[in-house]
Amino acid sequence: xxxxxxxxxxxxxxxxxxxxxxxxxxxxxxxxxxxxxxxxxxxxxxxxxxxxxxxxxxxxxxxxxxxxxxxxxxxxxxxxxxxxxxxxxxxxxxxxxxxxxxxxxxxxxxxxxxxxxxxxxxxxxxxxxxxxxxxxxxxxxxxxxxxxxxxxxxxxxxxxxxxxxxxxxxxxxxxxxxxxxxxxxxxxxxxxxxxxxxxxxxxxxxxxxxxxxxxxxx
Numbered sequence: 593x594x595x596x597x598x599x600x601x602x603x604x605x606x607x608x609x610x611x612x613x614x615x616x617x618x619x620x621x622x623x624x625x626x627x628x629x630x631x632x633x634x635x636x637x638x639x640x641x642x643x644x645x646x647x648x649x650x651x652x653x654x655x656x657x658x659x660x661x662x663x664x665x666x667x668x669x670x671x672x673x674x675x676x677x678x679x680x681x682x683x684x685x686x687x688x689x690x691x692x693x694x695x696x697x698x699x700x701x702x703x704x705x706x707x708x709x710x711x712x713x714x715x716x717x718x719x720x721x722x723x724x725x726x727x728x729x730x731x732x733x734x735x736x737x738x739x740x741x742x743x744x745x746x747x748x749x750x751x752x753x754x755x756x757x758x759x760x761x762x763x764x765x766x767x768x769x770x771x772x773x774x775x776x777x778x779x780x781x782x783x784x785x786x787x788x789x790x791x792x793x794x795x796x797x798x799x800x801x802x803x804x805x806x807x808x809x810x
Contacts, residue, residue, distance in 0.1 A: 599687040600781045601629075601709070602694045602774070605702045606718035607748035609730040611764045615718055616694055618771030623778065629683055629695040632658070634675045638735070647676075666697065666704035671743060676701060687712065692778065699751040702758075714781050716774065717758040721765040723748075 606612050620626055632648040634655050643649055650658075655675050658664050665684075667677030678695060686693055695705070695713075705713045720726040726748060730741055755761060760777050764770040 597690055597782075598712070599689065599691040599693060600778060601683065601687055601705075601713050602692075602716055602778060602781075603702045603705050603713050604694060604696050604716045604718060604774070605699050605751065605758070606764075607720065607726055607751050608744045609726055609733065609748075610718050610720050611729070611767065611770070612696055612718045614767055615762070615764055615770045615774055616696055618767060619694065619774045619778070622771065622775055623692070626692045626694060626778070627686065629678060629686075629693045631676055631678050631695070631697060631701075632664075633677075634673070648679075665708060666701040668698060668700040668704070670698050670700065670747070678705070698747075699754050703754075706757075714760070714777065715758040716760045716762060716777055717751075717755050718762050718764050718770070719752070719755065721763055723752075725765075 604612055604616060616628070620628070630644060630646075630648060632650050632655065634650060634652050635647075637643070637647075637649055641647065652673075652675070655667075655677065658677065658679075659667055663679055663681070664677040665680035667675060669675050676697065678697060678701065683693060683695070697705070702713075702715050706715060720729070727745065730736060730744055736744065760773075762770050762773045762777075
């Protein structure tokens with residue numbers, strides 16, 4: 593009997609403005625079976641964002657309630673007074689059903705997910721080609737105050753220092769190669785899971801064969 597494989601959870605992180613969302617959108621277009629894991633946040637929606645698509649937008653009180661009941665796989669205060677979190681139930685249920693998920697979260701959240709899920713979480717860091725390009729992208733968005741820009745760049749420096757904690761690194765210099773790289777990560781992890789499944793099957797078959805041999809000579 594063929595066992596149903598577990599889904600792959602790609603945890604994608606990187607500095608604000610690096611283009612994580614664009615790279616992920618490219619993967620979803622190429623691999624329509626892959627689903628986004630939707631996080632919740634206390635920040636206000638940006639223009640064009642929709643409830644339940646990019647995030648679930650909740651009040652600070654509701655977020656605190658979910659923290660207290662253990663409903664969040666991870667959570668972090670990414671900026672002063674701004675909280676992000678990942679609902680745990682939908683993630684574990686989807687993986688058990690064989691669904692591939694992408695979770696776009698900050699560096700703090702990625703490390704928390706790794707602590708709770710271990711290697712079930714595949715950590716991918718999307719980096720800019722250089723820091724000047726990152727500053728240019730953030731400035732070009734024209735959505736940040738000077739103070740907000742300084743905060744995001746300071747956070748980016750911290751995140752870049754943690755690049756070595758990730759399983760894969762993708763440099764987003766051009767979108768198409770970056771999307772291809774993320775797609776290759778997904779394929780590689782599927783191959784790894786398939787190899788693990790075959791080894792488990794082999795171990796069981798050998799144990800059964802040994803038992804059968806002993807029984808036949810008993």
